[in-house]
Amino acid sequence: MMSVYLIQQKILFGTQKYKIGTCTKNKLTNIKLIHKECIVVCLSSVPNPKQTEKTLLDVFKNKYIEVSEQGYFEGNVFEMLCDYMKIVLMNTYKYQS
Numbered sequence: 001m002m003s004v005y006l007i008q009q010k011i012l013f014g015t016q017k018y019k020i021g022t023c024t025k026n027k028l029t030n031i032k033l034i035h036k037e038c039i040v041v042c043l044s045s046v047p048n049p050k051q052t053e054k055t056l057l058d059v060f061k062n063k064y065i066e067v068s069e070q071g072y073f074e075g076n077v078f079e080m081l082c083d084y085m086k087i088v089l090m091n092t093y094k095y096q097s
Contacts, residue, residue, distance in 0.1 A: 002049040004056065006041040006084050008077075013039075018080060020056050020071045022049040041081060044088045052091040059083055 008018050018041065046052045057071065063083065064075035073080070 003043050003045045004049050004052050004084075004088065005043045006080060008039040008041060010037040015074070016076065017067050017072055017074045018077065020053065020060060020073065020084075022053045041077060042084055042088075044084075044092075046088060046092055048091060052088060055087050055091060056084060059087060 002022055002024055004020070004022050006018055006020055008015075012018070060066070060073045060075075060080070060083070064073040064080065066072070067074050
């Protein structure tokens with residue numbers, strides 16, 4: 001099962017920079033091994049992870065500061081989490097109907 005995530009890597013601790021992406025359960029384990037001590041803000045299994053990620057990236061590009069083209073954004077984590085959850089829920093129910 002694939003998931004979308006919102007994480008903060010160790011090198012970004014103390015900043016307001018976070019990463020959005022998709023992964024399988026095994027890939028998330030790899031992320032934790034590579035970046036050691038990342039904060040997983042949210043991890044959600046979704047029926048269409050690529051479309052959910054695209055929607056997340058589109059919304060975040062319009063609302064937050066894009067730090068890099070690899071899915072890194074700067075902003076308030078609570079606002080990001082609210083946007084993330086709204087999009088995940090909308091996409092989940094959209095594909096279950």
